[in-house]
Amino acid sequence: MTLRHRLVTLIVTVVLLVSTTIAIVLALALRANLYGQLDGELRLASNRAVSRPLLESGFNRTEPDSKPDQGDDDSAAGRIPLGQAAGTITITYFTSVLVDAGYIDESGTYQTLTLEQFEALDALPNDGRIAAVKVPDLGTFHAISQDNRSGNRTITAMSTASASDSLRVFVGVEAVLIVVAVGAAGWAGTFFIRRALRPLDAVAATATQVSELPLAQGEVAELVRVPQDLTDESTEVGKVGAALNRMLGHVQGALAARHESETQVRQFVADASHELRTPLASIRGYAELVRRSGETVPEGAGQALGRIESESIRMSGLVEDLLLLAHLDAGRELAHDTVDLSMLSIMTLSDAHAAGPNHVWNLDIPEEPCEVIGDEARLQQVLVNLLANSRVHTPEGTEVTLALTPQDDGGMVISVSNNGPEIPAELRSSLFQRFSRGDTSRNRTGGSTGLGLAIAQAIVTAHGGRITVESSPEQTTFSVVLPPAGSVPIAKGP
Ligand SMILES: Nc1ncnc2c1ncn2[C@@H]1O[C@H](COP(=O)(O)OP(=O)(O)OP(=O)(O)O)[C@@H](O)[C@H]1O
Ligand SMILES: [Mg+2]
Structure with missing residues (x-):
């Protein structure tokens, strides 16, 4: 996970946790408040019901679930204690006889309870405590059952619907607010962190650009720097940018000094x-x-x-x-001719044959002409050097093969192999270095200087190719790989 993602995740998590905690605390407080209010009202309603004067004659005895007497306004009169809010259920006994079980609905009509509704409420202990009761079809009620002065049981119940609806709406609003807060925190966090860390991207881009430059040799162009506006040392990221710029300044100076001394040498x-x-x-x-x-x-x-x-x-x-070598090092321009390597191979091999008649010389080239773009005289020198080595550094009778192998990508591999003695591994690693020779004492007298392979390598590199050696007791092979024409600029070398 990137730093940016981690920071945004942290911000969002903190906002989510804090806002959820606040929301839960508020919802609990509101719940306690709403239900406290409901219970207060219920107690008042119950007190009203308990303390009203009961006139025996004033009641029409109604069994629960008897035929509903909707719209029978007269029958409602006197049943429900005065001042009871709509929906407040009242169940009244008079001398242990049920005289009333119903409520006035929103439209002012008296509604008798069904038998199940009555039973649900009637099961309430008659202890004057408020309890929650699920009344079938009507929802949850808070109910209280207590005796009035004359010992008649009275049950009063009020619906929790309004309180729970308010609570639900409140929780719903809270949820929406939490989502909005988290979304806003995520967006703002992403925006500000991205803005704050943007200079780091520029610093990284600069470092990457510099790391991709070929600094190992040659003249190095002005190194890219972190833009000036991102190197404000009063910010952490700016400090990094400024430090990188200072370091690049030093590197630039060192590279320039190195190039200067290389050029002088x-x-x-x-x-x-x-x-x-x-x-x-x-x-x-x-x-x-x-x-x-x-x-x-x-x-x-x-x-x-x-x-x-x-x-x-x-x-x-x-x-x-x-x-x-000095000219190749200095990047002296090479010629860009079409070089017929087949022809060149035939010529150099026949010269080698003349110089070393006691070796066995083989040529392995395809029938079609093998052409590359390059400097003919220099490429000839590569072949001459490799063939001369195969002659000079192997005993008479050694078989030497010069082969040309066109590559699928249009490149060309020139290989010179012989079945002479193996080149010792310790010499192989330094073979292409200047003045690197095998048996120094013998070769010095034989006119060997140890520059042949170094020159071959410099020429091949200037053509954009590479030269490698493989040597085993059976076979020693020098391979020159030349890239397809046009794929690599034939260099103004280093
Ligand atoms: N085909 C080969 N078989 C065995 N040894 C080789 C072969 N080619 C090169 N070498 C070894 O690599 C060394 C370096 O070769 P290089 O051509 O650079 O220098 P040189 O041949 O010694 O001198 P110069 O080519 O400058 O006259 C040689 O001295 C020799 O020991
Ligand atoms: Mg040589």
């Missing part, structure tokens, strides 16, 4: 590599010049010149690799 590497190109070319050129001049140099010096030439060639390669 990248620029330094790019500049250094670029600057090294020329002197390296000169060293190589001079070494080559001496070798080609045909002049005889001492044997030792000749060997040294050969080494100078080969090492400067290797170093030029290294510098080119570093420069390329």
Whole structure:
């Protein structure tokens, strides 16, 4: 349950409980009052009935449930004590003989009680106490039975209908008021709590927006902030908003500093590599010049010149690799050409074959041309690097397969697999890092720098794809997954 729901539920429950309690207390008080009033009137009526002078001759003796004598006004005369309200039942005995059992109805007509009605009232103990009696067809009555001065029993009963009707109406009104109060509390609670907590939504939205930004690398644009009007520090929610904004300010500063230093390092590497190109070319050129001049140099010096030439060639390669990585890091724009990967695969595989005739080279490509959008020269470099690794880092006779597998979504998987030795697990995790090499001592002499896979990964990432490796004792496979054309912008990388 959200905080909002909990608060509204709490408010509604409290209002419901309080208003119900008040309603019950009021209804009980009103009930006591109404019935007290009724009983007071009943006692007065009973007293009137008990104290009236009974004139023997004045009564027509009427048995209950005898033929109703409606409209017989004369017969009513004298039966009901003077001043009794309509509906007040009077049962009178005269010397143990029932002389009267009836009431005057609303229209002023005397109504004789039926036998059941009479019996219900007659069963009342003759003790002068008020009791509730259910009178058939007439409803509930409060009745009192007492003897008059001459010892004649008199029963007087008054209907509770008016009191209970008033009570019912009152309870009904109360119920309506409770429903209205609870509804109003629910509505007002929802409205005000929503208004009070609205800034929290904005704070959460801001935090979510920032959390979805790629902050790990590259230049980070201005981070969104919580709107200024929701950062009023005099409110609790405003404090949260203001604190978040301050934190985002710090994060922004840190990210800008990180980007700045990254840019500087990248620029330094790019500049250094670029600057090294020329002197390296000169060293190589001079070494080559001496070798080609045909002049005889001492044997030792000749060997040294050969080494100078080969090492400067290797170093030029290294510098080119570093420069390329620096450019890819800086997000140097790649070309957007339609690249025929089938053709590229055939060419690079045949070059690899020429370079490593003692390996077994297989090509597994579909008949239809496999095309992707990208930078042909860079993608070729990926293939060259992967094939070179399969040649350099596996023993002669190893079988190497270059396969292209078009994906259903329009993407493409390029895989280079070989059945050479397994790449150790500890090396696999750092394989794509710069200068990460297997057997360092051997590879260093073999001209290996550990940049090949790092470059391949940078190129593939810039194309919106990814490169993975799987290695087991039977098979080592490097897979390049390229996304469908147009699905990912071929990046101005990080
Ligand atoms: N097909 C493979 N079989 C076995 N080991 C491999 C294979 N490919 C790469 N490796 C291991 O991964 C390491 C890193 O490869 P990477 O291509 O990045 O660098 P390198 O080949 O050593 O040097 P460079 O490619 O820069 O000349 C290699 O040194 C090698 O130990
Ligand atoms: Mg390599």
